[in-house]
Amino acid sequence: MHTKVIYIVFNLILIPGALSKVSAQEFPHINKRLNIENKKDTLKNTFAPDTAFDTIKKDSVQPKQRQKLEAPMFRTAKDYEKLDQKNKKVTLYNQAVFKYQDYELTAGIIIYDYEKEEVYAGRIKDSVGNLTQHPVFKQGTQIVEPDSIRFNTKTKKAIVWNARTKYNDFNVKAEKTKKMNDSVYFQKNIIFTTAEDIDHPEYYFQTKKAKFVPNKKIVTGVTNLVIEDVPTPIGLPFAFFPLSQGSVSGFIIPSFGDTNLRGYYLQNGGYYFAFNDKIDLTLLGDYYTKGTFALNAQSQYRKRYKYNGNFNLRYENIVESERGLPDYMNAKIYNIQWSHSQDAKANPNSRFSASVNLGSSSYFRNSLNTQNIGSNMNNTLSSSVSYSKTFQSTPQANLTISANHTQNTNTQQITMSLPNVQASIDRVYPFAPKNGSKKGIIQNLNLQYSLNGQNRIQTTDSLFFKPEMFNEMNAGIQHNIPLATNFKLFKYLSVSLTGNYNETWVFNTFNKAYSYETNKPETIRNNGFDSFRTYNFGATMGTTLYGTFNFNKNSKIQAIRHVMRPSVSYTYTPSFDQYYDTYAIDALGTTMQEYSRFQGTLFGAPNQTMSNLVSLSLGNNFEAKVRDDESTTGEPKKVMLLNSLTFGTSYDFTADSLKLKPISMSANTNLFKEKLRLNLGATLDALGINNAGQRIDKFNIANGGSLLRLTSANVTLNYSLASTDPLFGGSPNPEDDNQDQNVQNGGRGDDLFGQSVDLADRQKSMFDENKRGKTKTSFYNTEIPWDLTFAWSLTYNNASRNSEITNNSLMVSGNVALAPGWNAGFSTGYDFKNKGVTYTQLRFERDLKSWRMDFSWIPNGYYKQWTFFIGIKSSILQDIKYEKRNSAERRFRNR
Secondary structure, eight states: OEEESSSOOOOOOOOOSSSOOGGGGGSTGGGGGGEETTTTEEEEOOOTOSSOOOOOOSSSSSOOOOOSSSEEEEEEESSSEEETTTTTTEEEEEEEEEETEEEEEEEEEEETTTTTTTEEOOOOOOTTTTTEOEEEEEEEEEEESSEEEEEEETTTEEEEEEEEEEEEEEEEEEEEEEEEETEEEEEEEEEEEOOOSSSSSEEEEEEEEEETTTTEEEEEEEEEEEETEEEEEEEESEEEOOOOSSSEEEOOOOOEEEEEEEEEEEEEEEEEOOOOOOOOOOEEEEEESSOOOEEEEEEEETTTTEEEEEEEEEEEEESSTTSSSSOOOEEEEEEEEEEEETTTTTTTEEEEEEOOOOOOOTHHHHOSSSEEEHHHHOOEEEEEEEEEEEEEEEEEEEEEEEEEEEEEEETEEEEEEEEEEEEEEEOOOOOOSSSSSSHHHHHTEEEEEEEEEEEEEEGGGGGTTTTGGTOOOOOEEEEEEEEEEEEEEEEEEEEEEEEEEEEEEEEEEEEEETTTTTTEEEEEEEEEEEEEEEEEEEEEEEOOEEEEOOTTSSSSSEEHHHHHHHHEEEEEOOOOGGGEEEEETTTOOOEEEEETTTTTTOOOOOOOOOOOEEEEEEEEEEEEOOOOOTTSSSOOEEEEEEEEEEEEEEEEEEEESOBBBEEEEEEEEEETTTTEEEEEEEESSSSOOOOSSSSSEEETTTTTTTTEEEEEEEEEEEEETTTTTTTOOOOOOOOSOOOOOOHHTTOSSSSSOOOOEEOTTTTTTTSSSGGGGOOOOOOSSSOOEEEEEEEEEEEEEEESOOOEEEEEHHHHHHHEEEEEEEEEEEEEEEETTTTEEEEEEEEHHHHHHHHEEEEEOOOOOOOOOEEEEEEEGGGTTTSEEEEEEEOOOOOOOOO
């Protein structure tokens, strides 16, 4: 390879070696203006007089002027470089590269006419006669890949044949392109598409002429949609396609349809505001001819290395039937979602975060613009907004200010804590040495301080955001100072001693007295400061025991290890009956009832009964060493048999009766290479019950029963299979970190309750490609990705010898790629207790490369409906779509 840099003149000597012949077929478009003479191995200029390029007319009288270059020039070629001083041309052949000023050109053959300051580039034939090495022209961020190109380095004008260009999601191909300057191109016989393969696109828009302004727009004449090279009747007299870099403001075309209950509708029409690269805003609206309407505002914002978030506000006014008819109904529902996260690098000492999901309790059951069954099945909405600050002092101090919200969508009860203030000071060891480890009771003695202040509001869905919601507001502050130490006893026993002092401040209390007007006791709210103080002591002693059972070295299981963690703890809490009074419950005052004025306050009343509680617990886990035949080192591998098996109970010495509490048991493990997750829970009671089903102070075995009485039990089992499992010859794919719509709305992260469908954004697939890898079968050379999930839940109740199963249900979901581009999935279940099929969803999707088609069907139940969609994937052409749905004609329901 020879490389030369030309600065002022081309006074170079011809490179040794004969110039190969170049046929006219290798320059099919340039050949009209460039005649390649094979016999003389020279290039003659035969340009037509109507050329758009500037040329220098030769004058025999004028002296020849030296050609000057405005910048260094770089050239290279694999086969040869030829300098023709007579015709003022340089020829580069095979993998030719030409760089000058701000552009770079690579091609099979490049010819530079330095007298006219014009560059010609084209393809060459390979050994089998195929044209290869298309020219690639780069100027700044623009990249053009034509069959051939002619470019004037002085005027910057160019003619390009069969140019292929990509702008954002658009691929553009033009038979002939004239570049007038850097900002205006005129093109002839142009096609543009979002398909990846521009030479064989599955669809494209075709027009005879267009004006192209890079990074701004394409303006065309008559434009026709062509699918699989078949023209369609879909066309426009003219078209405008924006090509701006980044987001652009514009109108959003609504979808239309009709329902029996609400009439014809226009849905999800509005305007998109692209304020800048950091924030945007989408305003959408729905309108139904029978009076229903909806408004939606969505915004996303992001600042690199600082924060990112999104906001979504939805309001719907639902009208059913006609005014004056008995089934007429008018309801207003809303939902507010806000998510904000701060980059960890923004500020290491302070952090602000938000996760808000609140609104009408019936929103997800009745919303016209979302299908999210997972959220419908969820009975709780929650929100949290918090700011935390760490003060780098000694000791370190922490401060958190937050607002919290929980909402039960069944009972419509709402609890809000606004604001919450939590402050704490790190643990202090007043007697510990400045250097070295802490030893003994005194040196390990430590204390902390924490403050918890809340302002809590409890209201209902109907009173939310109304003045009445503040009538029962409770506020208080609780101070806590824990004192603790730990030490070793007899080398193997770990002992910890604790003491807690709590002081509670409240700003309202409740007095109770008999009212002669209503003839019953009344509760009187007193607003004002009050306080009480409590304390308790405790001690815990525990150890860890190990046991190993060894097997034959040649056996598959070589050893099993059992780890036990027994512990015993004692807690003493005195009686604080000084905070209790009495009140009369009848008019004569002969019957008195005890109460505390702190009952019903924010933190509740102090304990009235002294407690001497001894608690026992035993934790276990089992793991095995298994011979690994695939290991190169011969080392066995560890396999967890039982993650945990825990027993616990307690005994209250000061209780008047029923001192022995029931024994609780819990266990969990993962089996079959952690694909099966099993959780067990049970309650065992050593005390018996009487004929009324009440616990009595008599052992169950002495009452004619067994040693322990099973009062309740529950089992949950989750099992997942996928083609990515090594068992089926696959390899796992990385999990998707993006939070889907199900989780954002408070639903499940899996698809056991179906996949959510956002009717405002149908570009998103219903199938998660990250969950299903690619698996090759042994019979066919094809790939069939699939996944399958089972979830089984069983609850047993025998508290009063009723011995009944209160819940027994199985849920199943699965997805499979039937063929390349064809996806199918289902979600269903069966309730063995009520003997019925639970929520069922069938879903199908066809990946049409640039297009996407899907069909979702809910065949039974309250949400019975189907939806169909086909449209272009790219967001640039998302309005080119067709969708039809048979929305469930369900009545509005509050619960």
